[in-house]
Amino acid sequence: xxxxxxxxxxxxxxxSENVFDVLGGVFPDAExxxxxxxxxxxxxGVHETALARTPLRGHKAAALPLMPLAWRAxxxxxxxxxxxxxxLFAHHARFRGAAREAPKLVYTxxxxxYIWTPELDGxxxxxxxxxxxxxxxxxxxxxxxxxVAIAANSAFIADRVARNWGRDATVIHxxxxxxxxxxxxxxxxxxxxxxxxxxxxxxxxxxxxxxxRLELVIDAGVASGLPVVLAGGGADEERLRAYAxxxxxxxxIVRDPSSILLAALYRGALALVxxxxxxxxxxxxxxxxxxxxxxxxxxxxxxxxxxxxxxGALVHEWAGEDLRAAVERAVASSREACVRxxxxxDRPVFEARIADWVAxxxx
Numbered sequence: 001x002x003x004x005x006x007x008x009x010x011x012x013x014x015x016s017e018n019v020f021d022v023l024g025g026v027f028p029d030a031e032x033x034x035x036x037x038x039x040x041x042x043x044x045g046v047h048e049t050a051l052a053r054t055p056l057r058g059h060k061a062a063a064l065p066l067m068p069l070a071w072r073a074x075x076x077x078x079x080x081x082x083x084x085x086x087x088l089f090a091h092h093a094r095f096r097g098a099a100r101e102a103p104k105l106v107y108t109x110x111x112x113x114y115i116w117t118p119e120l121d122g123x124x125x126x127x128x129x130x131x132x133x134x135x136x137x138x139x140x141x142x143x144x145x146x147x148v149a150i151a152a153n154s155a156f157i158a159d160r161v162a163r164n165w166g167r168d169a170t171v172i173h174x175x176x177x178x179x180x181x182x183x184x185x186x187x188x189x190x191x192x193x194x195x196x197x198x199x200x201x202x203x204x205x206x207x208x209x210x211x212x213r214l215e216l217v218i219d220a221g222v223a224s225g226l227p228v229v230l231a232g233g234g235a236d237e238e239r240l241r242a243y244a245x246x247x248x249x250x251x252x253i254v255r256d257p258s259s260i261l262l263a264a265l266y267r268g269a270l271a272l273v274x275x276x277x278x279x280x281x282x283x284x285x286x287x288x289x290x291x292x293x294x295x296x297x298x299x300x301x302x303x304x305x306x307x308x309x310x311x312g313a314l315v316h317e318w319a320g321e322d323l324r325a326a327v328e329r330a331v332a333s334s335r336e337a338c339v340r341x342x343x344x345x346d347r348p349v350f351e352a353r354i355a356d357w358v359a360x361x362x363x
Contacts, residue, residue: 003030003358004077004102006084006093009060010039010046015174015282016109017042019153020085022175023107026351027358031077033093035063035070049074065132068092068139081105081362084147088112092143103148103362107354108169110157110279115140116164141165149361151354154280154301170357173304174280175350178342181289184263193261194268197252198227202327203269203292205262205283206276208234215243216275216318220295222249223324228273231257231265266290271330274302275318281305284312289342291335295326305345311338 005027007020017039024032024043036052037043049070056063067089076097084090087109094100111117115133144150144165152158152169161169202224204217214230218240221228227250230240237253244251257265263286266272272287273295280301284294288305294312296302306312311333313326 002079003027003081003083004079004095004099005030005032006082006086006090007032007034007046008086008088008090009035009058010037010043012038012040012042015280016085016087018282019107019109019174022347022350023083023085023354026355027083030083031079033074035067035090064088068136068143081358083107083358085109089140089143091147092140094146104146105358105361106144106147106150107153107172108150108157108161109153109174111144111160111164112136112140116160149357151357154304156301156304157279172350172353172357173345174282175347176282176285176289176342176345178285178289178346180259181263181266181286182291182339182342184260184267184290186264187260189258190261190264193254193257194264197229197268198250200270201227201229201252201268202295203229203231203265203272203287204274205231205265205272205287206274208232208236208240210236210239211276212236213275213318214240217273218244218247218249218251219318220273220275220323220327221251222247223320224327226270226327227252229254229265229269231255231262262286263290266292271295271312271327273327275315276300278302285342285345288312288338291338293330293333293335293338295330305341307337307341309333311341 005023032046034046035049036057037046051070071092072094074095077095077099079099079102081102082104084093084106091106150167150169151172153174155171158169158171202221204214206212229252231254233256266287267290269292271293274284277300284302285305294306296306298314298316308314313329315326
């Protein structure tokens, strides 16, 4: 059976891009489409929508009002099914020709957060964004009624799909390259980079943006008396440095680590502290693959991968004694149990489940 894979825009890095990459391997004969491709060569042979040929290419906020139109203006194609990888409007996709009547399936990373859950995404807080949200919600809900089936990347997102779109969703957790972290070995680069780090530290990893709540990683360090390493980069760095200085707590920042260095940072940490409310949370699984337990948020997708008291600790109150006890509980976790748990989210698990799901829903 011939199919079409659809994604939003394509960047060099990103969790949803990783899923799209794996989908291309599962369905190697499928044609691939995106809004525009700015992946710097990572993805080749992917067709682009008409938006890619306008000055709006690459300008996500400015192009947003036209994205639903772009997805409805796709050309004539012949396909037996269409699978959309969606975190904004990709599930609106409709081709002309035989593909228009083909079964459409959606793998959703989330219904658009800054439309449906702006409290979790600062991009939805402005006056213009709220006005656009009021107009786009009814349209988005109608388009979400079109697929013959929807899969969600976590039970947390499946619940959001039910509330926002009124649809049931099958949970298929995203693929993690577990071996890349479980089998990583030290190199000269990693040895030099970690030489000046504290011997025992708590690790926070993400983009430095407010909704990632990295100040709570510093709070965990204060509560447990352990130094903190923050890996990543972004506009929030100055605020995080000031936050640590106000609390007189040692924080080391490692800017934009390579994947090899990130594996070494995971491996050297006593625990990864991950306070963000995430749709699934790939980094906690990566950390567990490296044998490192996780202090994670009890709200969100992380609660589906981290087992409290076995591979880490889940936190409801990010302060005081609760936070100190959570760090202590996580650090006591078995590193072997962490690795075993990570393999439950390994790439082959996703590949088998998504292939079976597509076959079942398009039979």
